[in-house]
Structure formats: C-alpha cells, structure tokens
Amino acid sequence: MDLGLSPRQEMFRDMVRDFAEKEVAPRAAAVDAEARFPAQTIRMMGELGLMGVAIPEEYGGAGGDMICYVIAIEEISRACASTGVIMSINNSMVCDLIHKFGDERQKRRFLIPLARGEQLGCFCLSEPDAGSDSGNLRVTATAEGDHFVLNGVKNFITNGREADIAIVFATVDRQLKHKGISALVVEKGTPGFQVLKEENKLGIRGSSTCQLLFEQCRVPRENLLGEIGEGFRIAMVSLDGGRIGIAAQAVGIARAALEASLQYARGRVQFGRPIAAFQAIQFLLADMAIRIDAARLLTYRAASLRDGGVPCTRESSMAKLSASEAAMWVTTKAIQIYGGYGYITDYPVERHFRDAKVTEIYEGTSEIQRLVIAGHLLG
C-alpha cells in the first residue's frame, strides 16, 4: 500500500503551491475584507489548467485526475478559501457533471470554455424551501415544443453573480418528487434568468453566493443533461465529487490555521518562554496535525476511488464530514493559541475560522453526511 504521491503528483503540487503562495495568498485578506471576486487570479488559474484539472485535454481540461484535483483545492484553499470554492464548484460541480452526463455537442459547446477557465459555472440545486431536502424542488421546467420553460427561485448559489453557465435542477412534475427532477444548462443572458440577491456572508466572502430568479426562462431542449427525470441522480453523483472538493478545501483551511499557529507559537513569548514550549500549546498543535492528516487521508481515499470509477458516496461523505469538522476544530483552537490576537483581523486565523464554518454546511450539512454514512452502514 503506497500512501505517497507519485512524482507527477508531487510536481503538480509544487506548482500549485508555488502559485498559491505567490499569487493567491497575498490577495486573500483583501479578497475577504472587500468581498471581492478574485477575477485576475481565476483568469490565471484558467490559463494554468486549474479550472478543469480532471477533465481530458480534448475537452479543454488539463488531463489530470481526482487526486491532482484535491491536491490543487487544498493548496489554493490554504492560501484563500474563497478562491478554493470558486475553483471547486467549477471543477467538480459543473465541468465534471457535463463531462459525465453531457452529450458530445454539450461537451464541445459548454465544457471546453469552462474547463479552460474562459467561462465560469455554477450549480443550482438548493432552493429557499429545498436545502437538505433536495428532492423537494419547486423550480419547474415545463416542456413547450423544443424548449423547457423555467420558473422559480434558486438559493445560495456559489458563483451565481459571475457564472456564464448555470446547471439548473428543476422538476417537470412535482408529483413525481425526485423522479421528476431534470438538469438543464442555462446560459447567462438567457431572457428570464437574473440574479435576484447577493448574500452578505460570514466567510468565503470573495466568492458570490446568490439567489437566482428564473421567470418564464426558455431553455432549448438540447440543453437537457441526460434524460428527463435523471436530474436527481446526476445531482447526487456530482455531489460525491463536490464533497471530495469541499473536504480538500477544509483540509487546506485547517492547514493554513495550523501553520499560522506554529509560527505564532514559536514567536510569542510569555513567562519568558515561547508559548510553543508549553505543553498546553504543544498538545493542541499535535491534535490539530492529527485531525488534518486523518482528514486528508480520507479525502485521498475518496478521490482515489472516484479515479478508479468505484462508487464512493460513503467515502466522500466521510471525507467531507471529517475534514469540515477538523477545519472548524483546528481554526477554533488556532484562535485560542493566538489569544486576543486571534480575535482581531490583523492576523489570519479569524478569517480561517470564518471560512471553515461553511464547510460544515454546504454540499450537504454534517447531519446529512451522517445520515448518508449511517444509511450505508445499515443498508
């Protein structure tokens, strides 16, 4: 059993780390404070191939694998969690979905610019009354000739403001529950599609989170992904990949908090000694490191299974749950190590703490992850 990275993956990691440290991290505090979309960084990431890491080259991607993808998300999120989630949604919730379920025309038309980073995508599943209960959608898709007409509101859509392409899940018949859900590609500028509201958030403030309105929005039937009624399955398969991405994001945030804590603990002197000399601090640092490593290993396992085409719903949920709770715990303790300095915005750990919280919520709350895992255990 080899738990190490291959030379190719190491070279990839070194490139992303170098890029993240030089280009992403220096902007992270401002991106957060000003709730500013990091457009220049995202453009550079597109040029490097980071917006479609695991997509084959023939569809505009970089030809990497899921392990490369989680390496990249961790490194970018370590520098800036907002940039990490923007990248994660585009890679695993949009590009991967079109690659898996789109037909050749859809791949040529939508996937190539998305994977190249020339366009940005968003994934529209949640609604005001359908969060964890994602089978209970109210956005309707009514067939009219060679079009579907969308009506309704989508909620908490990451990249909603900037996205050129939206994957929208809507029901063709509410009576059918989740079996009526279908997935459609909607292009920015389609009449009847607009951003209704942008949320002001606790963390990941550089990424937009929007309420989107669809009002008599006519979408060509040729933009249907898969079959009518296949949308719920498509969403669930995509969420497996998405959850691995969020797990990697959480590992990156936690690692940033641990590294900041190590640096601070070595330099902060109290009672005539660096606080790193006190066991109370050492025990915290050790526990932080263990939780991060355990979460990363679960994340790599889930990514490896997905690379092998093996179903990994349970493993994805385990990785996401473990990593998000590790991130919340680690960032909380990081603030504790910093003391009062951890509570002010001059130091980065309060940002890591705020960024970590959402990883326990989006792409399935911790409670949903536990339900998924327990469901697999109980059969």
Place this chain on the structure above:
Amino acid sequence: MRIVVCVKQIIDPELPASQFRIDASSNRQRPNGHPLVISPYDENALEVALRLKEKAGGTVAVVSAGEPSAISALRKGLAMGADEAALISDPALDGSDAFGLAAALARGIQKLGIPDLVLCGCESGDWADRTVGPILAEALNIPCVSFVAQVDGEDGRLRMRRVVEEGYEVWEGAPPLLLTILSHESNIPRYPKVKDIMTASRRSIPTWSAADLGVEAGDIGKAAIRTEVQQLTLPSRESRCELMDGEPAQQVTTLITKLRERKAI
C-alpha cells in the same frame, strides 16, 4: 537558436535556517526530507531561454549534474517548456567542486550537440560560488558574459545588459556564448501548465554516467578538487534593541549616524 540551460537541484533556500542541519564530517548540508527545488537563478536562466525560443525559434535543452533526484528538476524544466533534458549522475561525481561539475557538464553539453547559447544561473542558491558558469565556458572554449539581467536577440547577435556595481553595461556578441543570468522582471519564471506537467511526467530523460560521457576519473570527484570547504556553519542571528534618547529630531539624527556607522545606509 539552440540553447542549453544548466540547472542545479538544491534544498529549498526559502526554508528557515532552523531547519537546516550540517554534517560536520563532510561540511555539507544534511538532507532530511527537505523539499528540493531548481536553484532560483537557474529558473531565471531557463525563462530567458524559453523567451528567446518563443521570439526567434529554436530549441531549449536542460541539463543537470547531480543526484538521481535531480530528474524532477529536469522534468519541471520540460514542463516549463524545454524540448529536451539530460541528467549527468554518477557516484564518481560525489565531492566534486565547481571544476569537476563544469568538466562533467561540458561533456554532457557536447553530447547534446554544441549549442549556440549556454545559460547558467549567476550563482547557485546553496553555495553561491558563481564559478561553475565561467569555468564551464572555459571548458567549452566559448566566451562568457556574467551577471546578465536582460538578453535580446537580433540578426544572429545578442544584446546583453550586464549588471555592475554602479549600474549596468550593454554588451553585444555573436553565438556561441555562455551567459550567467541574474533575476530581473523580464525573466520571472513561468508556472508550468497542468497539461504540460502531465506530458513532462511521461517523458523519459536519459541519465548519463561519467563513462557514458568519456569523462576522465581524474577530472571529477574528490580527486579533482582544487577548492575545499574548510568549515560550514549555520549563520547565527542576534537581535538587540537600542532606544534613541532625546527629542524626535535628535533621535533621527542619532539613528542616521548609527546606521551610517554600520554602513546600513
């Protein structure tokens, strides 16, 4: 134009000094799982080569003399855009000084085919000897221009901006030449693209031994050293706080005087 860039793999010089360990018996850094990188100025040299190729065509090869692990440095060179790579690695090279390394590199470069231009970083990020480039030029019997920050090519001639203490000099010359390269805003190393990393990882890179290159045993390794490191120590850093007395104007005057005394300004 055919360009060869010499790259050296070193322990990441960005690591804090506290993480370095010295092996007193060999007067060398003790590798301890530290991340290994291409020596920074060598990356600047590679960037210069890639830009010259993009402007005027030609090929770029990267070559390294070192441990087998240096294959990853060469692979990164390929991912950045080099067309060809070769590693010179042989236990017989252990303990070589700049003369031994230059002798091996010269043979390796000759095996690749004599290029129009050889580029080296102006110094390595570990030993900072600044000697391999000029010695290599001597071994190849081509002119050397050192400390070059900018290079432009036109009509088969090169125009080089060479940094000197009080400013810069502009040199012109026709290939073949060896240049040692400084960092400059015009040669900030590019990030390799993901797809190029994937492609580079599949390329095979030849490893040449001293025998493959016909390097004489007496020209490399400990037997050939002309310089010897007597002692290697970690820099010790002392910090001391000194408060300036008096009114602000007096404090500033005192501060300036003290900084001048220490030749800080």
